[in-house]
Amino acid sequence: MIDLRALREDPERLRASQRARGEDEAVVDRLLELDERRRAALTRFEQLRSEQKSIGKSVSKAKGDEREQLLARARDLAQQVKESESEAGRLQEELTATLRTVPNIIEEGTPPGGEQDFVVLEHVGEPRTFDFEPRDHLELGEMLGAIDTERGAKVSGARFYYLTGIGAQLQLALLNLAMEQAIDSGFTAMYPPVLVKPEAMEGTGFLGAHSAEVYQLPQDELYLVGTSEVPLAAYHMNEIIDRLPRRYVGWSSCFRREAGSYGKDTRGIIRVHQFDKVEMFSYCDPADAHEEHLRLLAWEKEMLAKVELPYRVIDVAAGDLGSSAARKYDCEAWVPTQNAYRELTSTSNCTDFQARRLAVRFRDEGGRSQPVATLNGTLATTRWIVAILENHQQADGSVRVPKALQRYLGREVIEPVR
Template identity: 70%
Template sequence: MIDPRTLREDPDVVRASQRARGEDEGTVDKLLSLDAERRSSIATADQLRAEQKQLGKQIGKAKGDEREALLAKGKELAAKVKAAEAEQTRASGEFDELHRRLPNLVLPGVPEGGEDDYVVLKHVGTPREFDFTPRDHLDLGERLGAIDTERGAKVSGARFYFLTGLGAQLQLALLNMAAAQATANGFQLMIPPVLVRPEIMAGTGFLGAHSSEVYRLEEDDLYLVGTSEVPLAGYHSDEIIDLTKGPRRYAGWSTCFRREAGSYGKDTRGIIRVHQFDKIEMFVFCRPEEAEHEHERLLAWEEEMLAKIEVPYRVIDTAAGDLGTSAARKYDCEAWVPTQQTYRELTSTSNCTTFQARRLGVRYRDANGRPQTAATLNGTLATTRWMVAILENHQLEDGSVRVPEALRPFLGGRDVLVPPGE
């Protein structure tokens, strides 16, 4: 959630952020009103409790009729304290509930608008010209014995799949290459739990506008994560961490789950939009003043990985209305998919400033030893979806697929994927 001081001292910044996101500016005025009620009720309750304490001292010294009168006054005062505390609880509860629903403040320069209002920052590489009709990733995957969506649907339903043989090997090779890059750059590799408590899921901002995307186990009151960003963000919840030696960087390897609510009829073929996939996610805790620089570094590490799989891609600056609740700025890297003749997202990196850490209670000590709220950032390093771009961009006319050079050591030196028996 955003700093309440920003809300009080510079509400126009919050209103501008809401406008850029296409959200209701009236929420800001409602919050200011609730904050005033909350602060007034706290002051009233504090004053009445002080009077009650002072009266208690007087009662202890009084005798006879004076004591009886003071006791009667004390009873009346106790009722007022109880009413004031109830008002404080109400006002604070309403403020906190609305405050937690307010999305993060977008950073200066973020494009305004929705999903289609992104700004392309650059293109890298040139889409390949084929001298044959290219096959899509599912056709290639089936020929290679790598992807089986038919049996995935039989076992689990639509948008599930099996990675088989070369498909399983290719995914493991890709994720191992990402893990190697992450650890070489100082990230601590983590395999986190994929079930989290409600306070952790809510703390990262995923139970707001996008709660319909999250799988919930009602009987256990746990949520399946859609990204290891969630458990990694909660790793240091309610802690004061040491950032004196620089940012803390983690790379989480996990299976991820998404309901894909509202995507009926979209990307139903293949493994582009699925309910379950594997991913390595970078996650950073740092000082707020380091966050923008750290964001650029995360993007650079993502581009380093994309260069290793040798596919054309573009980088976009995501518009405010498509950021999600927690992000203040987000860059996406989208790879060219030949059979779709368009770019599709492979990576995303977000600067969440202090929004998540404030909700989760993650702090550090400043130069004066005072606790301050940390900043958090995240970025995708590799996912199952990357196989789509690898298969389609590196396919050969006979249905085999060239393995990008950097990936070969992770596939036992194999330079071409060929159908079984060939």
């Protein structure tokens, strides 16, 4: 949720952000109007309450006609106080509801525009030139006995799969490497719940424009998370944190309905309903959030280097940001058979947007409680298997194991089983 005080001081900043995102600017004037009316209603309520208390003291001292007049005024004030309190409450609810529809204000320098308007910041590594026709990850996965989508569909439906044999081992190796790196960098390891209450999902901003992608269990009033960002962000909900930064790394299964993606990436395990992910999450002083964001990106790049993949870093355009993000960087690995870069990691600076919703605070140097900043970043997911298999394949269908993963798998090459 955006800061109302900051909005009053500089409404043009939100207007500019809305324009860059392709969102409605009119909401700025609506917020300012509601805020002004709410504050006026509160002032009236407080004035009436003050008069009511004053008359209450006078009634005990008055006699005769004066007393009757004061009592009549007291009854009238009581009704007005009740009405003004109700009006202030109604306006507060309307203001809060409107605020919850407004995305975070983007960070200065974020590219304007939509999904295709990202800016490429750097390329790392060169896409491989093959002297044979490369196989896609699903064909390789089936040859290696690593991926079984047919039985996944038989048991659970489209966009489900089994990782089998070396495929399961490869995922464990990849995610363990990511956890090890994060722990060595000072993160606290977490295995969070993947079912959360509505206030956790709402507080992190996932029940807005993208609510159709979330699995819900209405009978239990719980949601399945699409990222461990949600339980990690809610971990300190309604708390004051005594030390910053706080960095956590969560390993969890993640679930996404992939609403609106029908026909996209139906082959293999690029876009699926269930996958595992290692996610970094940081709570920090908002003044340090920009630099913390760059640190998360650097840890992602370190992990990509370990699995020896060519990739590019993009600065995601404002209209393609989630509602909570003020800025987002993606690392996209080269996928040879698609002749394209595809997202493997994403890191977002959510400034104090989520913390305001979740009431996560810290004490500043003056001892006052203030919202923290929250940031998140992917360190490894099931999707990485796609890029690893395709980039490290050999002519006979075998796959070279990146050196950093060899100690987990106990081999240098994964050989076909058929």
